[in-house]
Structures are given as structure tokens and as C-alpha cells.
Amino acid sequence: MTQYWLMKSEPDEYGWDDLIAEKEGTWDGVKNAQASNNMKKMKVGDQVFFYHSRQGLEIVGIMEVSEEQFPDPFDDTGRWIAVKVKPVRKLNKAVPLKEMKQNPKLANLAIIRQTRLSVAPVTADEWEEILAMAA
DNA sequence: GCCAACGTTGGC
DNA sequence: GCCAACGTTGGC
Numbered sequence: 001m002t003q004y005w006l007m008k009s010e011p012d013e014y015g016w017d018d019l020i021a022e023k024e025g026t027w028d029g030v031k032n033a034q035a036s037n038n039m040k041k042m043k044v045g046d047q048v049f050f051y052h053s054r055q056g057l058e059i060v061g062i063m064e065v066s067e068e069q070f071p072d073p074f075d076d077t078g079r080w081i082a083v084k085v086k087p088v089r090k091l092n093k094a095v096p097l098k099e100m101k102q103n104p105k106l107a108n109l110a111i112i113r114q115t116r117l118s119v120a121p122v123t124a125d126e127w128e129e130i131l132a133m134a135a
Numbered sequence: 136g137c138c139a140a141c142g143t144t145g146g147c
Numbered sequence: 148g149c150c151a152a153c154g155t156t157g158g159c
Contacts, residue, residue: 008156008157010156010157031142032142032156033142053158054157057157057158097158114140115139115158116139116156116158
């Protein structure tokens with residue numbers, strides 16, 4: 001069964017265009033237990049929304065997991081892991097956080113309930129709802 | 136740029 | 148092992 005996720009990045013640091021340029025990106029530098037646990041559950045083929053935090057505050061595209069957890073190459077402690085992702089497609093219309101907050105069907109969305117969580121699960125229903133908003 | 140939320144660290 | 152201090156994230 002395909003699982004759905006949402007991952008945040010500041011576009012200044014690493015944005016959608018950077019992922020496109022790289023063709024396959026390494027999602028590293030996640031140093032938060034909850035976010036890391038979510039990354040450990042990811043399987044190849046899982047679908048992931050790419051959200052721009054700080055600047056943009058919107059979901060800009062869809063990517064998919066291309067490699068499951070491996071040790072974060074930039075982490076000296078050995079505690080943290082990374083995954084690899086490939087771009088699937090850019091959304092026709094970016095979906096702003098503001099609109100998601102206004103949508104009652106998305107009231108339980110993990111990133112709304114817990115702002116600072118940078119890697120969060122998305123249910124199949126929420127996934128469909130957000131896709132509909134991007135149409 | 137500010138500050139609330141929240142995770143981590145370190146002194147006791 | 149507790150909890151105050153500190154650091155980081157991310158919406159505003």
C-alpha cells in the first residue's frame with residue numbers, strides 16, 4: 001500500500017527547483033525524533049508532498065521515495081537517517097497553507113496541528129483533498 | 136524580525 | 148531524574 005507524506009524545506013536552502021535540477025535528491029539534515037521516525041517508515045514508491053516553509057508556505061509539487069532509510073551522510077553522531085526522493089510532478093497550482101487551514105476536511109492535517117514537524121504523514125483522504133485543491 | 140512551540144542539554 | 152536555560156523551527 002502506498003503511503004503518503006509531506007516534507008518541508010526552506011526554498012532558500014533547498015527548493016523544488018533544486019530537486020528538479022538534481023533529478024534525485026537526498027533528504028538529509030533531519031534532526032528531530034518524530035520527523036526521523038516518519039522517514040524510517042518510508043518505502044520506495046511512497047508519494048510525498050514538497051512544502052516550501054518560511055518562504056512560500058505552500059505545497060509546490062509531488063515527489064516519490066526512491067531510496068529507503070540510510071545513515072545521514074552529514075551526521076557525525078550516527079543517530080540520524082536520510083532518504084532519497086525523485087520529483088514526480090509540479091502541482092498545476094501550489095496549495096497554500098492558508099487554504100489548507102480553511103478546509104475543514106484538512107483540520108487534522110499533521111502540519112496544521114504541529115507546525116514545527118518537518119516530515120509528517122498525510123492520510124489517503126487528505127492526499128486526495130489536497131490534489132483536488134491543486135486542480 | 137519576532138516570538139511561540141517544542142526539543143535538547145546540562146547543572147544539581 | 149528533574150527542570151530551567153537554551154537553541155531551532157517556522158508561521159506571522
